[in-house]
Amino acid sequence: MTEFRERLGRVRPGDALLAASFGLLAAPTILSLGQQVWTTEAGAHGPIVLAVGSWLLVRALGETKQLIRPGSLPLALGGLLGSLAIYVLGRVFDFISLEVVGLYGVGVAMLYSRIGLSALLRAWFPVGYLAFLVPPPGWFMDQLTAPLKQFVSWAAMSILSATGVPVAREGVTIYVSSYRLLVEDACSGMNSLVGLTAVSLLYIYLLRGSRLRYAGLLVAATIPIAVLGNIVRIMVLILLTYFFGDEVAQGFLHQAAGLFLFSVDLLLVFGLDQLLWKVLPASWKAE
Amino acid sequence: MILRRDLLIGAACATGAAAGVALKPRREVPLLKHGKLADLVPATFGQWASEDIGDPYAINGKGTLSAKLYNELVVRQYVNRTTQVAIMMLLAYGGRQTDELQLHRPEVCYPAFGYSLTRNEPVSLAVGRSASLPARRLAAESEDHRESIIYWSRIGELLPQDGGEQRMARIKIAMQGIIPDGLLSRFSVASDAPEPAWKIIENFVVELIAATPAAGRLVLVGTERANRIGDVAPLRQT
Numbered sequence: 373m374t375e376f377r378e379r380l381g382r383v384r385p386g387d388a389l390l391a392a393s394f395g396l397l398a399a400p401t402i403l404s405l406g407q408q409v410w411t412t413e414a415g416a417h418g419p420i421v422l423a424v425g426s427w428l429l430v431r432a433l434g435e436t437k438q439l440i441r442p443g444s445l446p447l448a449l450g451g452l453l454g455s456l457a458i459y460v461l462g463r464v465f466d467f468i469s470l471e472v473v474g475l476y477g478v479g480v481a482m483l484y485s486r487i488g489l490s491a492l493l494r495a496w497f498p499v500g501y502l503a504f505l506v507p508p509p510g511w512f513m514d515q516l517t518a519p520l521k522q523f524v525s526w527a528a529m530s531i532l533s534a535t536g537v538p539v540a541r542e543g544v545t546i547y548v549s550s551y552r553l554l555v556e557d558a559c560s561g562m563n564s565l566v567g568l569t570a571v572s573l574l575y576i577y578l579l580r581g582s583r584l585r586y587a588g589l590l591v592a593a594t595i596p597i598a599v600l601g602n603i604v605r606i607m608v609l610i611l612l613t614y615f616f617g618d619e620v621a622q623g624f625l626h627q628a629a630g631l632f633l634f635s636v637d638l639l640l641v642f643g644l645d646q647l648l649w650k651v652l653p654a655s656w657k658a659e
Numbered sequence: 660m661i662l663r664r665d666l667l668i669g670a671a672c673a674t675g676a677a678a679g680v681a682l683k684p685r686r687e688v689p690l691l692k693h694g695k696l697a698d699l700v701p702a703t704f705g706q707w708a709s710e711d712i713g714d715p716y717a718i719n720g721k722g723t724l725s726a727k728l729y730n731e732l733v734v735r736q737y738v739n740r741t742t743q744v745a746i747m748m749l750l751a752y753g754g755r756q757t758d759e760l761q762l763h764r765p766e767v768c769y770p771a772f773g774y775s776l777t778r779n780e781p782v783s784l785a786v787g788r789s790a791s792l793p794a795r796r797l798a799a800e801s802e803d804h805r806e807s808i809i810y811w812s813r814i815g816e817l818l819p820q821d822g823g824e825q826r827m828a829r830i831k832i833a834m835q836g837i838i839p840d841g842l843l844s845r846f847s848v849a850s851d852a853p854e855p856a857w858k859i860i861e862n863f864v865v866e867l868i869a870a871t872p873a874a875g876r877l878v879l880v881g882t883e884r885a886n887r888i889g890d891v892a893p894l895r896q897t
Contacts, residue, residue, distance in 0.1 A: 386665035393672035400679065445664050452668060456675040463679035465833045478672065485664055511822055514767050522770075541802070 390482050397459060401475050404468060409507040413630075417567030421504045424574055428498035439491040448485035455481055472506045497582040504570045517565065520599055528606035537614055551613045564634060565598050572641045580649070586656055593644055594637075601637040605630070684833050688815065689754050689840035691878045696752050696842075697733045699875030705866055709735040709748075730754045737863070744848070746863050751843040752878070762812050762843045764822055766797060774799040774806075778853055781820045782809070784861055786868050787888035792880055793820045798853035807856030808847040809864065815839030816881045844879060 402422075409415035455477025462471030480499065484492050492499065508516075525541065532539050539548045546553040572594050576587050649657075691699075702709045712734040733750040753762065766779050778798035783791045794811035811818055812825065815832045816839075819825040832839045846864060850856035868876060868888060876885040 384661070386661040389661055389665050389669045393669040396676040397672055397679075400676075442662075442664070448664070449667065449671070452671055456671060460675055460678045460682065464682040464684070465830050466684075478675075482668060485668060511767070518767075518770050 387486070390486065394479060394482060397456075397475055397478060400463070401459075401471055405472070405505075405507070409468060413564055414513055414566065415507050416564070417570045418505060418507075421501065421570050425498055425502040425505070428501060428577070429495060432495035432498050433487065433491070436487065436491040436494045439488070439494055440486075441488040441491070442486065443484040443488045443492075445485070448481050451481035451484065452478060467509075469507050469509045476503060476506060497577050501570075501573065501577070504566065504573075508566065520602075524599060524602045525606060528603045528610065531603070532607055532610055537610065539610055539614075546610065548610050548614045551617065553609060553613060564630075565595065568598050568634065568637050568641075569594050571638060575638075575642065576645065579645070580657075583657055585658065586648075586652075589648070589656065590641065590645060594641060597637050597640045597644070601633045601640065604636065605633040608632075682836075684836045684838050686836055687755065687838045687840075690813075690815075690881065691752060691754070691840060691842075692874075694874075696731050696750055696875070696878060699872065699878060700733065700750065700867070701870050702735065704870035706740045706742075707737045707746075707863070707866070708740065709737040712736055712747075744859055746860060747847045748867075749843070749845040749847075751845075753841045755838055755840065762814070762825065762841050764812065764825070765808060765810050765843075765845055766795065767822070769797065769799045769808075774801045782857075784809070784811075784864060786865050786880070786884070790880075790884045790887035792864075792884065793818050795820055796853070796857050805849065805851050806847050807850045807853040807860070808845060809857055809860045810843065810845035811880075812841065812843050813879070813881055814841045816883065818881060818884075842878060 405415075405418055410418040455474050457474070458470055459474025459478060462468065462474055479502070480492075483499070525546065529539055529541055529546065537548065539546065541547070569591055573587060573591060576583075576590055580586060697711075702711075731750075731752040733748070733752075735748045737746045737748060738744070739746075751762070766776060769776060776797055776799050778796065780796060782794050782796045784794050786792045792811055794809055797808040797810075799806045799808060811820075814825065814828045815837060817828040817831065819828045829839075846860045848856040848860060868879060871879060873885060876888065879885075880888070
């Protein structure tokens with residue numbers, strides 16, 4: 373707490389009031405997130421993003437101490453009221469994505485009021501990072517991942533067929549010798565795309581600092597990496613089914629394959645970062 | 660020191676939080692009051708006799724997305740005694756429609772499951788003297804399988820025909836302070852030619868609704884349409 377105080381400069385009773393007001397809005401939202409989004413594969417990164425993002429934000433605010441000036445009041449209030457309206461709409465009509473967008477806006481407006489624009493801009497990375505808490509709407513994720521899922525299952529099957537594994541696909545199922553796998557299960561790895569991006573970004577920030585262009589480049593690279601990793605995962609699942617049967621592939625190893633995939637993807641991102649950092653010209657690494 | 664701006668912000672937030680609590684719908688109004696949907700929709704009627712398929716691909720297995728979305732899944736294959744035509748019926752009932760837990764529309768699901776849609780259009784089914792049923796018809800094909808589909812979705816008393824309408828329906832119902840239930844009714848025939856297959860399904864649906872007792876009809880098409888259909892006998896024979 374003393375460290376926190378040291379970093380933030382003066383912590384005024386007004387700050388406690390702001391924190392309490394924000395908590396009033398955030399508590400029900402975090403409860404909803406915990407019950408819904410965070411329990412799914414597509415949103416499992418949420419708690420980590422919240423914890424790490426908040427920590428990075430406090431850290432970044434400490435570094436911007438000299439820049440802190442109160443923001444313009446009309447602007448802060450305008451942003452706050454607009455965001456509150458979105459929050460209430462999302463909450464009442466049960467659109468969790470809207471609700472979190474609104475809450476996020478409330479947080480940014482409060483922060484702006486307290487520390488002003490230049491300090492806020494200096495802390496762009498943690499502020500932007502916390503936006504990963506906004507769950508992408510289901511229809512958006514469906515549209516995004518459906519073609520990728522198609523491609524991934526097609527690629528995995530083509531590679532395996534070429535090596536002589538008796539594998540065939542019919543509609544929703546993949547048949548391998550006498551067993552069958554659901555394409556949906558096999559492809560669920562694509563759901564962790566957002567989580568992978570979030571963790572990759574964190575790694576880049578901690579290791580390389582806030583370099584916008586460089587971070588953008590690596591984030592763009594996480595999509596092909598996730599696709600590649602998922603092809604490997606489906607091949608592993610099919611081969612497990614082929615050699616050890618349904619029980620093994622659907623049990624513990626199914627979970628393990630998911631974790632394995634995520635680790636492999638991350639290692640690929642780390643490896644790519646090491647490579648790019650060596651070969652890219654300095655202009656790409658500008659802060 | 661507490662600044663005036665902090666007080667203003669705090670007051671606005673408290674108002675927002677209170678509005679969020681006060682306006683949130685909490686009245687659950689399911690149209691399926693008691694009993695099971697499987698008992699309300701006749702397994703045999705007219706020329707049709709059915710066999711329960713249950714859950715052929717374990718799509719509603721423990722821990723799956725489907726199990727979270729739907730409280731009851733009725734999957735039957737109806738076969739016509741004279742023509743031997745087979746129609747697959749899937750009724751997916753969810754007692755509580757919320758953002759995460761809501762109907763998944765077939766025009767989204769079929770492509771996700773590896774089918775491509777060659778036809779995808781809204782259609783209005785004449786199900787009674789003065790009642791029409793806003794539905795959607797699809798033709799889906801994978802490498803070695805073609806299917807013709809007619810389905811409709813019900814959320815509370817509304818029958819949205821596409822994803823946008825489904826979102827609007829949820830907003831309208833939430834404005835009345837209601838948490839609705841939802842039902843997806845999907846009928847499909849394995850067939851290369853969509854038009855005749857749709858015709859068969861349409862006639863089947865008209866007959867099925869007519870043969871369903873009032874309590875079940877309500878769950879299938881909503882109160883208003885169920886009342887309009889009334890006690891009329893099947894209007895068309897297959």
